Amino acid sequence: MDKILEVKGLSQVYGKGCDLCFASTGPEFETNICPHCGSIVALHDLSFDLYKGEILGIMGESGSGKSTAVKCLYFDQMPVSGSALFFDDSGQKPLFKLNPAQRRSLRNHRFGMVYQNPNLGLNFDISAGGNIAERLLMSQVMNYSEIRERARELLARTEVLTERMDELPKNFSGGMQQRVQIAKALATRPPLLLLDEVTTGLDLSVQAKILDLILEIQSELNTAMIVVTHDLGVIRLLAGRTLVMKYGRVIERGLTDQILEDPQHAYTQQLVASAL
Amino acid sequence: MSNGINFAFLDEYAKREIRRSVIKAICIPGYQVPYSSREMPMGRGFGTGGLQLTLALIGADDTLKVIDQGSDDSVNAVNLRKFIEMTCPGIDTTTHLQEATLIQSRHRIPEQALRADQILVLQVPYPDALVIVEPSEDKRKIMHGEADYSRLLVKLYEDIVKFDEITISHRYPTRINGHYIIDPSPIPRYDVPKLHNSEALILFGAGREKKIYAVPPHCLAEPLAFDDVPFRIEDFTDSHGERRACKLCASQTSFLDEFIDQQGERVYQCSDSDFCEQQQELAHG
Ligand SMILES: Nc1ncnc2c1ncn2[C@@H]1O[C@H](COP(=O)(O)OP(=O)(O)OP(=O)(O)O)[C@@H](O)[C@H]1O
Ligand SMILES: [Mg+2]
Ligand SMILES: [Zn+2]
Numbered sequence: 001m002d003k004i005l006e007v008k009g010l011s012q013v014y015g016k017g018c019d020l021c022f023a024s025t026g027p028e029f030e031t032n033i034c035p036h037c038g039s040i041v042a043l044h045d046l047s048f049d050l051y052k053g054e055i056l057g058i059m060g061e062s063g064s065g066k067s068t069a070v071k072c073l074y075f076d077q078m079p080v081s082g083s084a085l086f087f088d089d090s091g092q093k094p095l096f097k098l099n100p101a102q103r104r105s106l107r108n109h110r111f112g113m114v115y116q117n118p119n120l121g122l123n124f125d126i127s128a129g130g131n132i133a134e135r136l137l138m139s140q141v142m143n144y145s146e147i148r149e150r151a152r153e154l155l156a157r158t159e160v161l162t163e164r165m166d167e168l169p170k171n172f173s174g175g176m177q178q179r180v181q182i183a184k185a186l187a188t189r190p191p192l193l194l195l196d197e198v199t200t201g202l203d204l205s206v207q208a209k210i211l212d213l214i215l216e217i218q219s220e221l222n223t224a225m226i227v228v229t230h231d232l233g234v235i236r237l238l239a240g241r242t243l244v245m246k247y248g249r250v251i252e253r254g255l256t257d258q259i260l261e262d263p264q265h266a267y268t269q270q271l272v273a274s275a276l
Numbered sequence: 277m278s279n280g281i282n283f284a285f286l287d288e289y290a291k292r293e294i295r296r297s298v299i300k301a302i303c304i305p306g307y308q309v310p311y312s313s314r315e316m317p318m319g320r321g322f323g324t325g326g327l328q329l330t331l332a333l334i335g336a337d338d339t340l341k342v343i344d345q346g347s348d349d350s351v352n353a354v355n356l357r358k359f360i361e362m363t364c365p366g367i368d369t370t371t372h373l374q375e376a377t378l379i380q381s382r383h384r385i386p387e388q389a390l391r392a393d394q395i396l397v398l399q400v401p402y403p404d405a406l407v408i409v410e411p412s413e414d415k416r417k418i419m420h421g422e423a424d425y426s427r428l429l430v431k432l433y434e435d436i437v438k439f440d441e442i443t444i445s446h447r448y449p450t451r452i453n454g455h456y457i458i459d460p461s462p463i464p465r466y467d468v469p470k471l472h473n474s475e476a477l478i479l480f481g482a483g484r485e486k487k488i489y490a491v492p493p494h495c496l497a498e499p500l501a502f503d504d505v506p507f508r509i510e511d512f513t514d515s516h517g518e519r520r521a522c523k524l525c526a527s528q529t530s531f532l533d534e535f536i537d538q539q540g541e542r543v544y545q546c547s548d549s550d551f552c553e554q555q556q557e558l559a560h561g
Contacts, residue, residue, distance in 0.1 A: 104424065127434060129433075129437065130433055130437070138424075
């Protein structure tokens with residue numbers, strides 16, 4: 001299998017940080033706040049590989065650092081340390097060594113992101129179609145009819161009524177907004193998709209449909225995905241491999257089935273037991 | 277000078293600073309160069325940005341033309357011209373485009389082509405074309421630097437969705453030299469193509485916003501558009517499909533102002549009064 005992403009030692013600290021931050025936080029201390037300087041160690045020493053077409057799950061309780069991890073990879077913020085290598089068709093890209101224009105280019109053309117809060121992923125002042133148009137325009141698609149056609153296709157594919165493509169997404173239901181976000185993320189057919197709690201807060205029936213859609217996209221486009229969730233059900237359905245996080249650290253990793261059947265870490269055991 | 281006021285009102289230090297900004301603006305076509313806009317003895321918003329450029333560039337051997345919306349006689353144009361004449365002893369002023377070496381204008385680029393030995397200074401109220409999509413100036417700077425204009429293009433997309441055409445009438449966003457997009461000041465669309473491959477240097481001055489930018493001679497200037505929805509200038513054809521003519525000089529090529537005459541009739545007249553008069557003189561020999 002071809003590797004698409006190699007993350008090594010990714011760490012993120014909010015606050016000024018000190019020499020003792022990493023040594024005094026984590027699961028064994030049951031905190032992510034450094035007692036010496038008060039900084040938040042949101043993420044420490046995250047490493048993993050991701051392969052083409054694979055779905056990797058990142059699971060963990062609220063505040064464990066899941067969103068921080070994907071936000072760093074999507075360049076929403078810069079980590080304090082660590083590296084990530086993206087294996088693009090045109091060569092390897094060390095994510096955190098790129099200049100702003102190169103970062104923007106990857107973000108616009110090669111990565112897709114779906115945020116938990118549609119507010120972050122969509123521009124609510126422009127139409128659903130306009131949101132997709134924006135991503136196509138970033139890729140220098142400058143033909144109006146072609147943009148319309150592709151936006152219509154993408155919305156149809158994500159089961160948004162195409163008659164509503166010229167409406168503002170703020171008038172849409174939560175599930176519809178997530179579909180528009182997915183359509184937007186897919187506009188450039190990116191080989192890597194980051195999904196942060198896509199189904200949180202949606203009705204169960206709507207959740208199920210969106211999860212189906214994600215699986216269909218994976219099999220159709222062979223898109224590699226990182227799926228962030230605190231929902232074991234989502235992990236069970238989507239992810240082949242899973243990382244379990246707590247206080248910014250990975251405490252358990254492996255094939256999802258194995259983790260669910262035979263969790264090693266006490267915390268994971270507890271999680272799995274309570275979900276049964 | 278005897279009355280204690282320096283030639284061209286500004287002190288030499290201020291002029292040098294503006295000239296340095298002009299040189300930088302020419303070197304980076306379309307880039308908004310910040311400068312320390314001076315207080316002028318008139319309200320900001322009355323062309324103080326253009327005025328400072330004119331004052332920094334003018335010399336005693338220059339011939340100046342000042343126009344406001346195409347007219348040399350409007351109150352604003354007259355006031356600016358008087359001020360410049362008063363503070364720049366020795367200069368000539370003219371209404372004839374051909375005689376001018378320096379032209380300061382608001383809302384129009386003259387009808388007739390400019391020459392390489394002329395400089396056009398345009399007064400700018402809002403220098404940044406991105407302001408309609410991004411309120412933060414820091415973020416706009418980054419967007420300009422990376423030529424990240426997709427959000428502006430989305431505005432055009434939404435315009436076509438809603439109105440079947442691009443409805444921007446003035447301040448049409450225009451890409452300079454393949455990179456920076458400028459607000460070309462509130463000139464009509466009709467004037468935008470004149471920025472492209474111009475013989476004359478065109479300078480833009482925004483006094484309130486403290487920015488100077490330039491479209492140098494023979495520079496690319498492309499109004500934003502889609503491949504299949506091209507940029508269009510104003511349409512002056514009447515219901516019979518004929519190009520309307522100026523009621524004074526009969527020109528069928530000029531940019532026309534529309535108004536209602538005493539009989540309540542809709543009439544059209546050249547917006548550029550100098551051009552119109554020259555056409556009338558030609559006709560009467
Ligand atoms: N911008 C920020 N400034 C300061 N602290 C932050 C910031 N963003 C996140 N944090 C903190 O970093 C830690 C990790 O946050 P993160 O959002 O990555 O967690 P998460 O696993 O995504 O949680 P959730 O399940 O609630 O979304 C938390 O303690 C959070 O409060
Ligand atoms: Mg989160
Ligand atoms: Zn610390």
